[in-house]
Amino acid sequence: MTTDTMLNDKDPLETEEWVEAILSVMESEGVERAQYLLQRLSSKVTATGAQLPYAINTPYRNTIPVHKETRMPGDLFMERGIRSLIRWNAMAMVMRANLDDSSLGGHISSFQSSATLYDIGFNYFFRARNKDHKGDLLYIQGHSAPGIYARSFLEGRLSEDQLDKFRQEVDGDGLSSYPHPWLMPEYWQFPTVSMGLGPLQAIYQAHVMKYLDHRGLSDAGDRKVWCFIGDGEMDEPESQGAIALAGRERLDNLIFVINCNLQRLDGPVRGNGKIIQELEGVFRGAGWNVIKVVWGRMWDPLLEKDKLGLLQQRMDEAVDGEYQNYKSRSGAYTREHFFGKYPELLKLVEDMTDDDIYRLNRGGHDPYKVYAAYAAASKHKGQPTVILAKTVKGYGLGPAGEAQNISHSVKKLDIEGLKSFRDRFDIPLPDSELEKIPYYRPAEDSPEMRYLRARREALGGPLPSRNPEFDALKVPDLGSLESVTRGTGEREISTTMAFVRILSSLIKDKQIGKRVVPIVPDEARTFGMEGMFRQLGIYSSVGQLYEPTDAGQVMYYREVTDGQVLEEGINEGGAFAAWLAAATSYTNNDCPLVPFYVFYSMFGFQRVGDLCWAAGDLQARGFLIGATSGRTTLNGEGLQHQDGHSHILAGTVPNCVTYDPTYAYELAVIVQQGLEEMYVKKLPKYYYITVMNENYVQPAMPKGCEEGIIKGLYRLQQNTKKTNKKAVQLLGSGTILREVIAAAEILKTEFGVDADVWSATSFNELRREGLSTARWNMLHPEEKPKLSYVEQCLGKTKGPVIAATDYVKSYADQIREFIPASYTVLGTDGFGRSDSRERLRHFFEVDRYFVTVAALSALVKDNLLPPGVVSEAIKKFNINPEKPDPAVS
Ligand SMILES: Cc1ncc(C[n+]2csc(CCOP(=O)(O)OP(=O)(O)O)c2C)c(N)n1
């Protein structure tokens, strides 16, 4: 509505009649009836073709009217005092960390804007895990970490020494810059600082919590997932990307609190608009319960007096850039520029001083308003809730950083700034002490400390808190996978099919079967997993409200409330977040799960790499299965599908164990060993295993190869003899191992060269072990040097070593320094392209003929063959020596 239409109503009497009519309906028959009438009116009007204004937004005011606010029960002044100390200590820890070494950094302004938002939660809502309750889960905004530490310090959980080790983690006892469970496994639950990952994780956490509840594995009860997010952070696609799922699944165990301080790092989030209004529209559209907490209670009397709605109109008009000015400047400025726009509004505030106007507070800084919002959110049923709380960035910092564009990076206050901060928050410290920026904790038996402790005791204990312990699982032994390890005889199957057999077998296991969580992003059919739809059911919180078109078939699309399969749709980020929630269920739900997330390997680490990194931090336990992998093995799909580098990316995550097995029995050994490592030995690692869609005979497991499979290398064929000097060692992984085996045969029959064949299940694991051995040798110069595993395997063998994989050359090249002979690596550098496997392997130079040529060439270099032999081979195999280099074609 424009200002003109508001002020120049053509027929105020008629307007009044309509308003009165609807108010009287509301009064006598309730809101629902009024809503019904409005809907009927709207339907009639739109049927004529007229467009009514699209009303996804409500006016720029609090969603909860004053008379419906649930009153905060506690002691407002006591809580303000405690919160002020938290504010002070948070600021002090950042400043002290930077006294000697200002490169350490830290943030003050984010927490100062959200202190009340956290405090109300800690004082009244966030329940800790204890014997009666599994606890709420908190996703804390990364840059607010100092405030959370400051509270823990007041609570006596952290000492001054620990606070002084903020951001000094090398010795292992410092405090992490941001929430990271890796180095603080008993404190932080969720890494959030990579913007967007928190909200995405929180949604899937709530989703998986409901899934476990429906499956009878872990009672969701009234547990809540609280997720604190920056308004700037909401611009991340990951922040908003899954909100429709939360709405659709009616995740009423999920509460987002968006700290709308109107600023991000560089400046305003929406200088020319209003972030709260924009987010309201987005979340309402996605089916959320939206609670706006815009104005503090100082505004209530003014709004009460605003009979004409002009103040509301002015609030609706002003943009965030202006709202930022009202707080970065002064009450006088606000009088002139906000109220001054209309004489009626100037009149409204004529009795107020400029300071009074400056003190007109924002909703997110008003404990009563925040409490009312949290109380409503906690009770709300059938929808997730988002609380949009308006705050001021750098609240309390004054000219040094309050609502300034530079606020985000403020790390220091000068002495004047400290004094004004102290005065504003009544911190009992004399001027003489300020320079040292001391921490302040009241005496143990002071009323503040007793109050603080009592609040947390009532809520079950301190938070944040993470429980790294869980009961080991009884996992099946390798014998239980005998149907896989004994081979397929004549039958040709892919490792993907073998994987499905392994998975089916695990699901049938009495001990862990129920805990297995198969997760797919709309690719189950691609991987031959559709049998699970019927057998296990696809989880849906509402079951199946329709008859599926394939109802008559054996493998029909069965959705069911206690379905075991999580089918997350075309949504790799979401499916990964679901896997993360399942993979950390051992700590978050006291219910260890064994999740298998199966995806196109190209859409894994490359697509959602940051979540894979977070999985390491989170100590996720579970399996990632990169299917249809290999640059030349997924033959028809072309550049965007053919993965030749996911192992390189996976290898960068320190606790991600990776394998590229060729045979079903290797896969069985790896999965079984993974279960032992993660769920019996409880080691904090997760597994990335690639499987392929190429069919071939799966041989029976040779004796004694398990250790080699796990370490990453074992000899599959020993063909070299003492009598023949022309010998090579051939290494291969994935499907390319089969080319290597074929090359060994060619070398033998056509060139008289003996070749041992090695299956290299993991170059990443070989490198890790090699580096660790080399490091030990360097640091223990006087002790007998140890041999790396690669040296142990190849040290006593004959001839040059040649490796070929379906991955970029750098993958196999990683073990070069541990190879005790010359080393040639073949790999698939370059963009993928569609064609037949045979032609692709020729193009990328990893087929049996190239392996043969590489082996002969290596023997030439070792003076064991004349160069003419290589030329002969090149000619024989029809290789064009001038063919384009695939790495750059
Ligand atoms: C993915 C990612 N990109 C960029 C950053 C760097 N960064 C840290 S805080 C920040 C601004 C945050 O603004 P907002 O979300 O509004 O939070 P506030 O501090 O205002 O509460 C930025 C850009 C990051 N941590 N993660």
Ligand SMILES: [Mg+2]
């Ligand atoms: Mg912000």
